[in-house]
Amino acid sequence: MRHALRLGILLGLGTSLSSYGQQWTGGLKGIAPISLEVSRFYQQIDEFEVVESNSGDARGQGWGLFARYDRPRWYSQVEANRGRYYMPGLYFSSDRTSSGAELTLKRQDIRLIGGYKPLPWLRINAGVVGNWNRRAYSYNNQAHIQYLEDQIRTYPAQREYYEPQVKLARMTQAVRDGFKRFNTEAQGGLGVDIGGLTLDLTYTRSLSPILDQLAVGGQSYRVRQQYGFWSLSAGYRLFPLKTFLLQPRKNKRTYERIKQSIPYYRNEVGAGLGVTSDDFGGSWLYENRYTRYIHRRIGLTAVVGLVRSFEDYSGFLPEIKTGFQVAAQGRFLPLYTRRHQLGLAVGPVYTMTSGISPAYGSGTYTSDGQVIGKTITVRPDSRRKNQSLGSQLQVDYQFMPTDRIPVGVWFRHQQNRALTYVAMGFQMGYRF
Template identity: 55%
Template sequence: MKHHKLLGMLLIAISFSSYGQFTAGLKGTLITSIKSPRFFAKVNGYEVFESNSGDGKGSAWGPFVRYDFPRWYAQIEASKGQYSPPGLTASSPTYSSGTYMRFKRQDARLIIGYKPLPWLRVNAGVVGVRNRYQYPLSNDSYIKYLQEQILQYPDRIDSYKDNLEVARILAAVQTSYQLSLTEGQVGVGADVGGFTFDLTYNRSLSPIVDGIYYQGKPYTIGQHYSFWSISAGYRLLPLKTFLLQPRKNRRTYERIKKTIPYYRNEVSAGLGITSDDFGGAWIYENRYTRYVHRRFGLTAIAGLVRSFEDYSQFLPQAQVGYQLSTLIRGLPLYTRRHHLGLSAGRVFTFVSGFKPSYGSGYNRNGQLYLQTINVTSNNRFEKQGRGVQFQVDYEFLPTDHLAAGTWFRFQKSEVLRYAAMGFQIGYRF
């Protein structure tokens, strides 16, 4: 009897697998335009409201598994990355300041989708998010500084007490961010061969700040957020479908391979944007690849990364990064008109920039109407470090010599971490 049950289950599994298809791969995501809906609250008489200063961004990468039916599909994803959710601003008549948080993010997604066309997808799903503070909370040092100023200059207590109260409220807010969240998402996607592209809109279903305690009293604050994301991935499994060309006729395969021109050198220029915390950043770079085999080569990249952002309320920070990378490059997809490249290696980065400091604040009738900043030689900084790079790129070859396409990169170094997406154009010889 047990054997009959096992046989029945096996027949059901075989018939189910013949009806659809499992695929699996890797994808990278750029998170952009993280915003918070408008809201307003009072904490101990001080105003607290959303802060959408700058353009919060993030990035993530991870595997996905999909099961396709003729018209429907189900997909599971897991990703790991970082992002900057919207902050909160606390304000008094004479002073205001905000929180700007950075989290490491892990999430798992369950997605159900419909395919109106074989290559076009619309979908909806639910996301479980786990946050972890990426940077230590820093308001305590500012609170200590204000307390020392009050003790040192008791005649200026009125000018410092509002600053101190705002700083204490923000410290309470910083410790109230929720580390476990639920999001909902809707999106549209397209499949081109083994490639998969998605544009997705996410919104928090549970608040990222769900009330705070200040001086022993609870205050109702419910902050939600939403964002758009762009993702690109490649289906690696089944291997014979997406990576390895059929070789039923060995002679035919060898003849076709010989017709693909083999060039040992490729030069290209690339332009892209990064997942910068606030503000924006762009990349320009030149690349040279020396192929030692049709599918393998060594790549050298010289690049420039420039960014301008707000790093403390309204204070601007500008920096330029110079990068040199050496990567090992492989082409898992290699045809006459299409190349899929995977590259990994080391990067050296030198960063130069400036961070101005607060100057003087001028009040009129109890209102702050002018805030100055100080820019001196002491505000300039330089740093350097080494790290790793991983890149996925796609090239379309309209001719045997010209190549153009897109690329997606993750970089982790001692001085510069980012994810980036961009375009490239090159020449093979």
């Protein structure tokens, strides 16, 4: 409730300020991280070597509100966002066992941004970010530790096997308990405005660590972990309403001429092919789409697709998944000309996946923090099946070489318990 109130205050601020002049605008945005890098380090805790874990994916998603003040050559912006992010983690390895611990955090942030506009529609920006972090879910690791200790007492002959598992569980718990509740970041990037639509490519770098030390066995170990990630965001300016949502009377004649010059087809079928950020070159998807336009700018889309994902994270073991997806989307065209169209689509997606994941007993061998070998155990219980209902957000651009054939590119973020990814690709269709 407190976070919703905080976001509501910001939106109210943007709404009220817009009444003082055309310079103030405000609206909603969605954020999708796409690539992660973390600081490298090495630490020894008992028999375990501790190194960073980095998959190359900055998985997660966020949404928020923003208010902007525009001048001809510069602008300033304040944002309030919230979301779920899979932050960098640690990897523990010894001669007897190994495992990774990943930070999954819910966070709210406030961003203060300033920028320069070399062109009316192009923005170069930089800013600072303050984050409030909390765990996305609570795992009863203490119960697992108690179970392992009970096994040692019950089966003393197996002490050599269970003792490393206890240490590993305690270090995993230390990661989950040791993250910073507040940290700061700096960001810089490029932005493009197309009418009310705003698109941004941003690089964000932590100024303070998300993890600074681990408390294990009554001792504190310094583990300073910082990160940087690229993200894409798409937003729409809702205020002032007359400028961005309602059709101004002075443009009515122009709009009528546009409607007469652009043929209107109610149906569009198409196919899309793309790659996901899980592992470029190893993860791909194919899908068929049908859109029924109920207005020149508004349509309803049905999507049926297949996703193939091969994940081979550094420090982790590979997983292979095949996913079948069915989605329904509402579609809006903020840019609508005879040859160029920009689309926004959002809606629910049902995903069903099947595949394999290495069984318990697989391991990774390291030397001086570098991975030098892996063992993978595959058993009948390595097979994995999952299904879930989630959401999709997509932005696409289409060029019309003819009135009936659109071709273009698209970018998507999907949040789904069965399969979460960011993807981009190529599409082609036919209108009738």
